[in-house]
Amino acid sequence: MSEGDFKMFCIRTDGSSGRNGATKAMFDAYANLDKEGFKPQWMFESDCLKVEKKEKNTAYLFDHFLGEGFNHVQSLKCRIFGPQCILSSLEHKLDIPRRSTPIFNLALKDLVVCCSNLDKEIREELHKKVEMMGGEASKTLTDQVTHLVTGEVGSKKYQVSGDLGKQIMLPLWVEKVWEKSADGHIHGADALFHEYSCPVFYGLVITVSGFDSTERGEMKTMIDAEGGKYTGEMKVKECTHLIINKPKGQKYEFARKWKMHIIKSEWLYDSVEKGYCLDESKYGLEGRDSGVKTSTPEKGKAKNRVSSIADISSISNISMIGNCQVNETAAMTRMNDTTATTRSDMTTFSETQAQKNDHIESSLQTIDLSRPPSDLFLDGCKIYLSGFCGQDLEKMKKVINAGGATRLNQLNEAVTHVILGVRIDRDIELLTSNTFRPQVVSPAWLAECYRNGRTVDEAPFSCLDIPQPESESPKLTVKQKKLERKGSIQNKTLEPENIKPDKDDHKEEEEMDIMSQYLIQPMEENTQDKTMKDEDKPTATEQKPVETEADEMTQNPDGDSQIQKKVFTGKSFMFFGFEEEQHTPLTEFVNEEGGLF
Known part of the structure; x- marks a missing residue:
């Protein structure tokens, strides 16, 4: 077929003449077509409405893809081109794709584009522009796809595209190519559009824990440079990733609760090296789940706990945490058992806390909760925990319950022992300024009691320089108060050997403590x-x-x-x-x- 057999109609505005009624690109396209022997013809826009059917080997050139004339010709599925499409084809010897959809230019010719994580309206608009620029839009990711346009990183399409070495671009890439193509012939694969490649951590909010200031600074620089956002605070529903190499600390505990990605630092460096965000599941902390105790019973697990109340009170109040944030740059001076586990939405934590907890963890590491002592080795003790949180707090609770002690949430005269973790100013002030003098010991005392199966001497484990009371049987005090309250004794001094431990007393104390901790939850x-x-x-x-x-x-x-x-x-x-x-x-x-x- 010769050029003369192909009809080309150049559309101009009604009533125009000379160099009016069309763009410079249209007049250039007309001149080049005529030079190549296509014998183009001018047609007014209103005459387009007179076209009755699609004709073979006939094409229409429009400056703008809009108007009644354009819509009518398009509805007949006639071939429609823009003037830049003709200029690029003739100048660079490019074949024009044969399709029924309008082609404005050839800026994305030979490219196959697929979209991921975009709203339907945005995706359809991008597909339309890709096709008008001579490209092909694909709804599925196939081997033929050359570019993936994504709204965020991490999807299945994204991971496969990265693994196959496909170009991963931002939606802005298509828009910029569309704008630039109006000035002349360009192509979407040109180097000037590389800046619209999807950054490695695009849309991610990343925090880190357990690194020194130098390494943390390097990580922040890398994250910011690759389109992510580094934050020292960890906020629920905002922070997406926690980088940490050891499964411990406040950030780790809350990241697990909020179902964030928890990955090792290698993920960061490898992603930057590969040029795309790698699959987080390959960089999880090994064995992290096996080291975390939960309140959910495991099928077939031996039930060798002594007290049934222990199983109830070992349930963590952390499940009540709502919208909150963990700030590792703030101090822990406002933490106590209540605010750390039931009201953490008002509390911030220090990033150096992991280092302060090392001595606590070392004291508790030797405790094997699967083999508790057979006796109630803490029977009658009323214990207040000061400065504990997370896994350490949960383990302390379970040891206390296994020993038959009562755990109190308030520091008052009823407390017999205070186990001191991170020093809380409010608790220290209360201990030193009030008249009651409980035993103030380190976590090592609790661990030693657990290992020996009995209450050991507190003196070697004392950790606060205040006058300590002489050791006395907490069971005696409980019994005395019971008898006095019932009016059974009047103006008499009770001798320890005359009082036998009353299991009902201990059980009642435990149940009332449990009620005070949990009955408020529905409220x-x-x-x-x-x-x-x-x-x-x-x-x-x-x-x-x-x-x-x-x-x-x-x-x-x-x-x-x-x-x-x-x-x-x-x-x-x-x-x-x-x-x-x-x-x-x-x-x-x-x-x-x-x-x-």
Whole structure:
């Protein structure tokens, strides 16, 4: 077929003449077609509406792909080109793809583009422009695909494209090629468009833990240079990756809870070297899951725990953490058992904390929780944990429960032992300024008690320079208070040998401590305008009989005396980490149940 057999119609605005009614590119295309022997013809836009059907070997040139004339010709599936498409084809001897969709230029000729992680509207618009620039849009990733356009890194298409060495570009790449192609012949694979390649860590928010300042600075530089965002803070629903080489520390604990990517530092360096974000699953911490204890029972696991209460109280309050952030550059002075495990959304942690916890971890590493002593080696002890968090806190709880001790959440005169971890200023001040003097010991004391199966002498493990009380049997104190409260003894001095341990006393103390720790949880899930319903309150069978003073007696309509038994009678509460608007409903709830705020 000769050039004269191919009809080319150049479209100009109605009523125009001479050099008017079309762009310079259109006049250049007309002149080049005429020079090559195609014998092009001018046609007014309104005449396009008179075209009735698609004709073989006929094409239409439009300056702009819009207007009634363009829409009519396109609806007939006629071949439509832009003037730059003709100029590039004639000048560079390029074949024009034969297709029914309009081709504005050849800027993406011979390229096959696939998209990943883009909204439907954006993806369809990019596909349309790719085809108008002579490229091919593919919905699936095949061997023929040359470029992947992605909105973020890490998808399956992204990983396969990186492994196969395909070009991975940002959506901005297509837009910039479209803009530049209006000025003349260019191609999307040209070097000037390399700056629109997808950065290695594009869209990722990365934090690190356990590295010195020099290495941390190098990591920050690499992350920022490759399109990621480095942050010292770890915020829920914002931070995507934690780089850490050892499965320990506050950031590690919360990263696991928030289901973030937890990877070794090799992932960072290897990704930069390869030029794309590598699969995180290949850089996980080896055996990290096996070293983390959870409250979920394992099938077939031996049940050799002594106390049934221990299994309940070993459940971590960390599940109550809501939107929060972990800031490793802040101090831990506001941490205690309550704020670290149930109100961490108001707490920040220091990055140097991992180093301060080394002595704690070394003290607890030798404890094998699968083989607890057969005796209640801490029976009668009331223990307060100060300055513990994460896995260390959970392990301490389980050891205390296995030993039969009661763990208290408040530091008061009822406490017999304080196990001191990271020093909390508030707890130290309370210990030194008040009259009560519990034994203040290091975690090594608890580990030694566990290994020996009995309560060992506290003196070698004392870690606070305050006058210590003489050791006495906590079981005796419990029994004395019980008898005094019941009125069984008056103005008599009890001798230790006359009192036998009462298991019911210990059990009641444990149960009340458990109730004080967990009954408030349903309230925390929805604290606004919510009070405990009658069916949520403890039933008569669940409540233990307690003795009350005269002012706790009320008269029923028949005149009979009746004891009012409330959950929090005799208990005092302090709230930490709550929003101000939550104080009122919590206070009302505590007061209704006999407690004091």
